[in-house]
Structure formats: C-alpha cells, structure tokens
Amino acid sequence: MLDPSAYELGVTDLDRLLALLADDGYNCLGPTVRDGAIVYAAIASTADLPRGWTDEQAPGHYRLRRRGDDALFGYNVGPQAWKQFLFPPRERVWQMSIDGQAFVPAPDVDAATRHAFIGVRACELAAIGVQDRVFGGRPFHDDAYLARRAGAFVVAVNCVEAGGTCFCADMGTGPAVEAGHDIALTEVLGGDAHRFLALAGSERGAALLERLGCGPAAADLASRAAAGIEHARTSMGRRLDTAGLPALLARSLDSPHWETVAERCLACANCTAVCPTCFCSSVEDTADLDGGLATRWRQWDSCFNPGFSYLHGGEVRRSTAARYRQWLTHKLGTWHDQFGSSGCVGCGRCISWCPVGIDITAEATGLRERDAHKAERPAAAART
Amino acid sequence: MSGARPRLAVWKFASCDGCQLSLLDCEDELLAVAGKLDIANFPEASSAVSEGPYDLSLVEGSITTPHDAERIQAVRRQSRVLVTIGACATAGGIQALRNFADVDDFLRAVYATPAYISTLATSTAIGDHVAVDYELRGCPINKAQLLDVIGAFLAGRRPRVSSASVCTECKRRGTVCVMVAHGAACLGPVTHAGCGALCPAYDRPCYGCFGPKELANAAALAAHAEGALGADRATMTRAFHTFNAWAEPFRSLSRHGEPPPEPGHD
Ligand code: SF4
Ligand code: SF4
Ligand code: SF4
Ligand code: SF4
Numbered sequence: 045m046l047d048p049s050a051y052e053l054g055v056t057d058l059d060r061l062l063a064l065l066a067d068d069g070y071n072c073l074g075p076t077v078r079d080g081a082i083v084y085a086a087i088a089s090t091a092d093l094p095r096g097w098t099d100e101q102a103p104g105h106y107r108l109r110r111r112g113d114d115a116l117f118g119y120n121v122g123p124q125a126w127k128q129f130l131f132p133p134r135e136r137v138w139q140m141s142i143d144g145q146a147f148v149p150a151p152d153v154d155a156a157t158r159h160a161f162i163g164v165r166a167c168e169l170a171a172i173g174v175q176d177r178v179f180g181g182r183p184f185h186d187d188a189y190l191a192r193r194a195g196a197f198v199v200a201v202n203c204v205e206a207g208g209t210c211f212c213a214d215m216g217t218g219p220a221v222e223a224g225h226d227i228a229l230t231e232v233l234g235g236d237a238h239r240f241l242a243l244a245g246s247e248r249g250a251a252l253l254e255r256l257g258c259g260p261a262a263a264d265l266a267s268r269a270a271a272g273i274e275h276a277r278t279s280m281g282r283r284l285d286t287a288g289l290p291a292l293l294a295r296s297l298d299s300p301h302w303e304t305v306a307e308r309c310l311a312c313a314n315c316t317a318v319c320p321t322c323f324c325s326s327v328e329d330t331a332d333l334d335g336g337l338a339t340r341w342r343q344w345d346s347c348f349n350p351g352f353s354y355l356h357g358g359e360v361r362r363s364t365a366a367r368y369r370q371w372l373t374h375k376l377g378t379w380h381d382q383f384g385s386s387g388c389v390g391c392g393r394c395i396s397w398c399p400v401g402i403d404i405t406a407e408a409t410g411l412r413e414r415d416a417h418k419a420e421r422p423a424a425a426a427r428t
Numbered sequence: 429m430s431g432a433r434p435r436l437a438v439w440k441f442a443s444c445d446g447c448q449l450s451l452l453d454c455e456d457e458l459l460a461v462a463g464k465l466d467i468a469n470f471p472e473a474s475s476a477v478s479e480g481p482y483d484l485s486l487v488e489g490s491i492t493t494p495h496d497a498e499r500i501q502a503v504r505r506q507s508r509v510l511v512t513i514g515a516c517a518t519a520g521g522i523q524a525l526r527n528f529a530d531v532d533d534f535l536r537a538v539y540a541t542p543a544y545i546s547t548l549a550t551s552t553a554i555g556d557h558v559a560v561d562y563e564l565r566g567c568p569i570n571k572a573q574l575l576d577v578i579g580a581f582l583a584g585r586r587p588r589v590s591s592a593s594v595c596t597e598c599k600r601r602g603t604v605c606v607m608v609a610h611g612a613a614c615l616g617p618v619t620h621a622g623c624g625a626l627c628p629a630y631d632r633p634c635y636g637c638f639g640p641k642e643l644a645n646a647a648a649l650a651a652h653a654e655g656a657l658g659a660d661r662a663t664m665t666r667a668f669h670t671f672n673a674w675a676e677p678f679r680s681l682s683r684h685g686e687p688p689p690e691p692g693h694d
Contacts (some may be wrong), residue, residue: 079609140539312595334460341598346596399608
C-alpha cells in the first residue's frame with residue numbers, strides 16, 4: 045500500500061529533494077531557460093528553474109513572458125520532450141570491424157546513468173506511457189530504451205494553468221498527474237507563501253519523501269492545489285472532439301480536406317520531431333574510407349521526410365497531402381488499433397512549433413465538418 | 429576496379445573553388461582518399477595531371493560560357509561516374525542571378541570592352557547539360573558528406589546523404605526554432621538538409637544554402653512570413669534570391685511580386 049501522506053514543501057525543501065536525488069546518483073534534468081524558450085537540461089538546484097517565467101503559445105508562436113510572481117513551474121510544455129533522453133535523436137546501435145574479429149556491440153546507452161526528470165507534466169507522463177508501449181509492450185523490445193526508462197525517477201508537476209495550445213483535458217491525459225510518477229508536486233503561491241503539495245506515486249517516491257522529512261500539508265494547501273488543477277482543466281487553449289474520431293478518419297481518406305492542409309504544410313517534419321509520442325527512426329550505416337570500421341546509427345526520422353516510405357522502386361507517399369494524412373490518421377486514428385490508445389496526448393507542441401501554425405485540432409475539426417456535410421448532402425439533394 | 433586504384437578527377441567550371449577546397453580541407457582523411465584513389469587530375473592540389481578516362485569525376489561550378497558548355501561534354505565522355513558538388517554545379521550558383529536580368533547590361537556596366545567577352549546569357553547547372561550520376565548540394569558542400577560520397581563510390585553503396593529538411597537536423601540537435609520563438613523568417617522548412625542546421629544554432633534563420641528540398645512549399649512559407657511574421661515582400665524575395673535562386677521553386681519566389689520577365693531573358 046502506497047503511503048497516502050500529503051506533505052508540504054517549501055522552495056528550500058525542493059532544493060533538498062534535488063540534492064538527495066543527486067546523492068543517490070541521479071542526473072537531475074529539468075526545465076531551464078535557453079534561447080527564448082524553456083528546454084530540458086541538467087539542473088543542480090531550484091535556482092536553475094525558470095523562476096518567474098511563463099510561455100505564451102499559439103499556432104506557430106511561442107514567446108517567454110515575465111510573470112508577476114516567483115513561480116518555478118508557471119508555464120506549460122516547451123519545444124522539447126523527455127523523449128530526447130529516453131529515445132535520443134541519434135544513437136549508435138552497434139559498431140563492428142569488417143574482419144569480424146572485433147565485434148563491439150556498444151550502444152550509446154550508458155545504463156549506469158540514471159536520470160531524474162523534474163517537472164514532468166501529466167500530458168508528458170501519458171506520452172512516456174505511450175512510448176513505453178511502443179518500445180516495450182510488444183514482442184520486440186528496445187532494450188536500450190527500456191534500460192534508460194527503468195533508471196528514470198519522475199518528479200511530476202500538476203498544471204495549475206493551461207497553455208494556449210493545450211488540450212489534455214479532451215485527450216483524458218491531464219492536467220492532473222495520475223499515474224507513472226514517483227512524486228507529484230503542485231505549486232501553490234499566495235500571500236508570502238510559496239508552497240508545494242507533494243504526494244508519492246511509487247514506493248521509491250514515498251521513501252524519498254519520508255527521508256526529506258517534511259511536515260503534513262495544511263488543509264488549505266490541498267484544496268488550493270485542487271482548485272488550481274481545476275482552473276487548468278477549464279482553461280484549455282484548444283479543444284478536440286474525440287467522439288468516433290478513428291472511424292471518422294477511416295472514412296475520410298479521400299476527403300478534399302487533406303489538399304487544403306497540403307497548401308499550407310511545408311512537410312518540414314517539425315510536428316513529428318516535437319511530438320512526445322512520435323517514435324519513428326531510420327538507421328544508417330557509416331564506414332570509414334577503407335571500410336575497416338562500420339557503425340550503425342539510429343536517428344529520429346519522420347513520415348514527412350522523403351525516403352521514409354521508400355520501398356523497392358519508390359516512395360509510397362509522394363505528396364504532402366498523403367504525408368499529412370498519414371501523420372494525422374495514425375496519431376488520432378490507427379494508433380488505437382496498433383497500441384491501444386490515441387497517439388496524441390494533447391500537449392499542443394505540434395501546434396505551437398509548426399512554423400506555419402497548422403493546428404491538429406482545427407484540421408480534425410475541418411475533417412469532421414466535411415464528413416458531416418457529406419452525410420447531409422444526399423438528404424439535401426433528395427429534397428430539391 | 430580490379431587491381432589499380434580508381435582514378436579521380438576534379439573539374440572546375442564557373443565557381444569560387446570553395447567546394448573543391450573542401451576536399452583539400454579534409455586533411456587527415458585526404459591521405460586515406462589518396463590511398464584509395466589515384467588522384468589523376470586535380471589541378472588545385474597537384475600540377476601532375478594525367479589523361480582520362482577517369483572512374484570518378486567531381487565537378488564544381490556552373491556553365492556560363494560557350495567554351496564551358498563544350499568542355500563539360502568532354503568531361504562527361506571521359507568520366508565513368510560524374511558527381512556534381514555545390515550550389516553552382518547543382519543549381520547555377522549565385523552567378524545565376526544574371527538569369528533574372530539582361531547579361532548585356534552587366535557586360536556594359538563592368539567591362540571596358542564588352543566585345544572581348546564571350547559569355548552565355550545564363551548560368552546553369554551541370555545537370556542541364558549532361559547526365560549527372562549524383563548531386564551533392566551546398567554552398568559550400570559539407571566535407572563530411574563529400575567524404576561519404578567518395579566512400580560510397582569506393583564501396584559501391586548509396587551515399588548517406590539525407591534529403592530531409594533543415595528543420596529535421598535543427599530539431600535533432602535541440603535548437604530552439606528561431607521562426608516560432610523569435611519570429612525570424614527561416615528557410616529551413618523548405619531547404620535540403622546537409623549543413624546540420626548551422627545557422628539556427630547561432631540564432632540566425634536558415635539562408636537556404638543547400639537549395640530547395642523535395643516538396644518544398646516555398647510559396648506557403650513566404651505567405652506565412654509575409655502574413656503572421658510581418659516580413660515585407662522584398663525581404664522574402666531576396667531571401668530566395670541567393671545561391672540557389674535558379675532552382676525551382678526558389679526561382680519563382682525570387683521573382684515574387686515582380687512582373688513576369690520578358691521573353692528571352694531566361
Ligand atoms: S504540419 Fe507544420 S510542422 Fe508538420 S510538416 Fe506541416 S508545416 Fe511542418
Ligand atoms: S500530436 Fe501534437 S498535441 Fe498530440 S501529443 Fe503530438 S505534439 Fe502533442
Ligand atoms: S496539455 Fe495539460 S498537462 Fe500538458 S502542459 Fe498543457 S495543461 Fe499541462
Ligand atoms: S529554426 Fe529554421 S530550420 Fe530550425 S526548426 Fe525553425 S524553421 Fe526549421
């Protein structure tokens with residue numbers, strides 16, 4: 045039985061928590077400000093967090109803004125996802141010499157490095173869960189991913205504000221942290237107090253909170269935390285009607301809507317790169333000039349890239365319309381058949397970080413409207 | 429290729445030499461290249477030039493004179509495999525800006541005695557004149573890609589050169605997008621990968637050195653830049669009007685907002 049105690053932490057307690065994790069050998073990673081955005085990087089203390097910053101997000105638009113307070117987690121998700129640490133953009137799969145005598149199965153993963161992820165949002169936890177099923181839930185396991193995943197300690201943070209492109213509430217993935225974390229924090233500011241409600245989500249999280257030795261949460265802290273999460277839930281920047289979506293997409297393969305997206309889409313692959321669930325990669329082999337040493341690499345690839353659907357004799361999806369359709373129908377439709385959930389957790393990254401602001405929720409709505417229109421038309425025709 | 433080392437030739441047409449210098453710039457690897465290939469004709473590196481035919485020809489530069497238009501035919505005849513290197517050879521280069529204007533105007537403005545100059549009205553890619561086996565993009569090319577193309581030739585494998593967007597490289601290296609986060613009009617989404625997304629990593633928008641990628645929707649990028657980002661039309665026209673200006677769709681966007689050119693100027 046997991047310890048249900050709710051603890052009350054101050055900022056200095058959070059610093060002690062980070063220090064304990066570091067003592068335990070974890071490499072603490074968390075949000076930091078770099079180049080006008082919040083990105084994940086190594087952090088040593090709460091001084092490294094984006095104190096007093098928030099992010100303004102809209103389709104194709106992201107700006108950091110000053111908040112009027114000292115919140116440490118007063119923003120939503122940035123361009124990067126935790127997948128960069130669990131499923132790195134480029135990794136060595138193996139390396140060998142051509143004579144076969146020095147076969148070196150040395151993947152880049154350093155299984156001894158254990159990461160602690162600080163400030164993971166509910167949508168991001170859901171995305172990690174999706175990738176766990178992709179890389180570990182089927183007959184062929186990605187052992188390097190699973191090793192990195194097993195080592196990771198997750199300190200999650202409940203969102204008390206939603207961003208301009210967030211829609212986790214409609215995807216059933218947030219804003220409240222429910223599963224998959226070791227510790228869940230909720231930041232509550234008010235008056236002179238800067239407090240965190242902390243709850244354990246796992247045995248090792250409970251053990252760490254116990255070592256931290258903080259007192260129980262005051263009654264108002266839990267209620268204010270809950271009110272904050274409720275505020276986030278009701279202020280989502282985007283909405284997505286998921287009712288019957290897989291079937292809707294399956295019957296929309298010939299919709300003229302795909303062409304209207306293709307007129308704007310650059311087929312640049314940013315949406316897939318920022319998506320925390322997109323998992324596609326390609327492998328490439330490199331060799332030195334005398335062919336003595338061959339290395340196989342795996343790197344992020346995308347259904348938007350030429351060559352990604354190359355089969356013998358050519359590519360399957362040659363047009364931008366076909367590539368966007370592949371992405372959206374997989375993400376919101378066929379993902380259910382393949383992995384038992386939607387491939388979208390509603391984080392909004394693909395909307396904010398699309399250079400031309402193509403909005404997955406708006407495109408899904410556009411497809412729905414055309415579908416409804418198509419269903420109505422025969423009836424309308426019969427009347428005239 | 430039994431026994432003897434394959435014979436390499438490096439040719440120069442209208443260009444700045446920067447791409448062939450990338451080969452000399454390979455330093456450590458150059459020795460390995462020299463060990464694997466007989467450098468039979470590379471005037472930039474050695475005055476010892478031996479006759480063709482050649483197994484591998486690297487061609488730098490564009491075709492801008494009647495003489496060069498003939499010379500490239502001779503190069504092709506002597507070359508088993510012909511690889512073009514750099515924006516001049518693959519797209520006509522910066523000198524293809526002449527294609528948008530009247531070359532006689534330039535001659536009169538620049539040369540005291542224009543009658544001595546024998547030139548074509550256009551600067552065009554090698555591939556517009558002869559069959560090309562492989563095109564390596566960039567202004568300049570990436571030397572690691574050049575080595576890979578040579579390695580691929582030696583091993584009889586496909587070159588490992590990505591045809592994705594610059595954005596793909598940009599996101600892999602974790603750069604914050606200068607377009608979304610700073611409002612800069614970046615050509616990365618429509619530009620062929622190859623540089624490793626160098627400019628955005630230094631907070632600069634991509635200049636399009638590697639030319640248009642496949643399915644480059646340059647018009648949509650320009651429309652977004654001029655709309656949501658507030659760039660003016662002249663800025664966007666200039667953005668496409670550089671080293672790869674003669675490659676479509678950059679070519680059309682280079683004339684963005686201008687009246688169509690008079691016949692005979694292409
Ligand atoms: S939807 Fe946007 S981010 Fe995705 S490929 Fe198209 S233009 Fe790029
Ligand atoms: S599809 Fe878009 S909103 Fe959905 S999880 Fe991926 S990046 Fe987030
Ligand atoms: S999508 Fe939900 S959980 Fe994710 S950042 Fe936005 S509000 Fe938070
Ligand atoms: S900075 Fe430029 S190259 Fe990089 S992702 Fe943004 S648009 Fe693409």
